[in-house]
Structure formats: structure tokens, C-alpha cells
Amino acid sequence: MVFYVVKKLNTFRKTNLMKKFVKIFLLFLVSALVIIQFIKPDTNSPAEDKTKFIASNMQIPDNIFKQLEKSCFDCHSYRTQWPWYSKISPVVYLINSDVKKGREHLNFSVWGDYDKPRMMDKLDGIETEVKDGEMPLSIYLPMHPEAKLTESDKKMLTDWARTAKEQLSTK
Ligand code: HEC
Numbered sequence: 001m002v003f004y005v006v007k008k009l010n011t012f013r014k015t016n017l018m019k020k021f022v023k024i025f026l027l028f029l030v031s032a033l034v035i036i037q038f039i040k041p042d043t044n045s046p047a048e049d050k051t052k053f054i055a056s057n058m059q060i061p062d063n064i065f066k067q068l069e070k071s072c073f074d075c076h077s078y079r080t081q082w083p084w085y086s087k088i089s090p091v092v093y094l095i096n097s098d099v100k101k102g103r104e105h106l107n108f109s110v111w112g113d114y115d116k117p118r119m120m121d122k123l124d125g126i127e128t129e130v131k132d133g134e135m136p137l138s139i140y141l142p143m144h145p146e147a148k149l150t151e152s153d154k155k156m157l158t159d160w161a162r163t164a165k166e167q168l169s170t171k
Contacts, residue, residue: 043092043096053077076103080099124165
């Protein structure tokens with residue numbers, strides 16, 4: 001009987017300790033999450049010089065423009081839209097790094113700064129990346145289902161990129 005009571009008491013203390021531990025841990029986690037909200041990278045996009053925007057430098061059919069806007073501009077232009085959840089630390093660091101890397105590789109907002117060989121190289125890149133399903137980055141799609149490219153979207157974009165590249169080469 002005494003043994004039974006001691007055993008019960010012991011498990012009671014153990015679970016109580018466990019509960020306390022979980023509480024402290026959660027409190028710590030929540031405070032850490034709150035504190036890191038004050039530490040964020042600068043996500044303000046540089047102002048876009050409209051004369052350098054791709055649409056000011058080449059004719060883009062409407063449907064192509066809309067598709068690029070929907071699927072690519074967030075990472076490949078200064079027209080990035082930042083939904084509220086994208087600004088939560090620490091996720092914002094991951095997203096910001098993709099946006100920065102994306103703009104370094106291809107930036108539709110500074111298209112006018114590219115020389116002809118570079119434009120052709122980028123158009124060639126668009127054709128292959130889209131054809132191979134590498135772009136838009138898969139990590140982007142769960143939160144942006146509208147950016148996903150169907151087979152016909154892919155064909156439309158790759159056809160456009162190839163034709164635009166050919167037109168540049170004969171100019
Ligand atoms: C979520 C961000 C994101 C989206 C959306 C996105 N990209 Fe990218 N893209 C990147 C990153 C980051 C790179 C750099 C290479 C890498 O990390 O794979 C890249 C690289 C590229 C490159 C290679 C450029 C070069 O010359 O090195 C092309 C071309 C490209 N993307 C085209 C597109 C197109 C077209 C779309 C829309 C259909 C698109 N991307 C959508 C992030 C993105």
C-alpha cells in the first residue's frame with residue numbers, strides 16, 4: 001500500500017516536472033520568435049527605372065507578360081509582392097535570399113542594362129529553365145498555386161523565349 005502511494009506520488013512529480021519543462025520550453029520558444037521579429041533583412045525593393053523594364057525594351061504579347069508577372073516577377077524583378085507571412089522571421093531570410101539570388105541571375109526591371117548577347121543568353125535560359133520545369137522554384141508553388149505552369153503555359157513561354165531570341169539575333 002505504502003509502496004503504491006510512493007509510486008503514484010513519484011509519477012505525479014515526474015509528470016508535473018515534465019509539464020513545467022514543456023511550459024518553460026514553449027515560453028522560451030515563443031519569446032525567441034517574438035524577439036527575432038525585430039531582426040529582419042531589408043525587403044524594400046529598389047525603385048524601378050521604367051525605361052529599363054523589359055516591356056519598355058521589347059514588345060511582349062499580353063498573355064506572356066501576364067504569365068511572367070504571375071510566375072516570375074516576385075523573384076526576377078523589383079516588382080516583388082511580399083505577402084504578410086513572407087515577412088515573418090526567420091522565413092523572411094530564406095525568401096529574401098531567393099529573391100536576391102533570382103534578381104542577380106535575371107532581373108526584368110533592369111533588362112535595358114543588358115547588352116544583346118546577355119539578353120539572348122537570358123532568353124535562352126528562360127526557355128530551358130521553363131522547359132525543364134526548374135522555374136518557378138518549387139518552394140514557391142505551395143503558397144502561389146497560380147504561378148504553377150501548365151504544359152500549355154510552358155509551351156507558350158518557351159515558344160516566346162525562342163522567337164524573341166531569334167528576333168534579337170537577326171536585328
Ligand atoms: C521563388 C523565386 C523564383 C521564382 C518565382 C522564379 N525564379 Fe527563376 N531563379 C530563382 C533563383 C534563386 C535563381 C538562381 C539559380 C538557382 O538558385 O537555381 C533563378 C534562376 C533563373 C534563371 C537562370 C538565369 C541565369 O542566366 O543564370 C532563369 C532563366 C530563370 N530563373 C527564369 C525564371 C522564370 C522564367 C520564372 C517564371 C516562370 C522564374 N524564374 C521564377 C528564383 C525564382
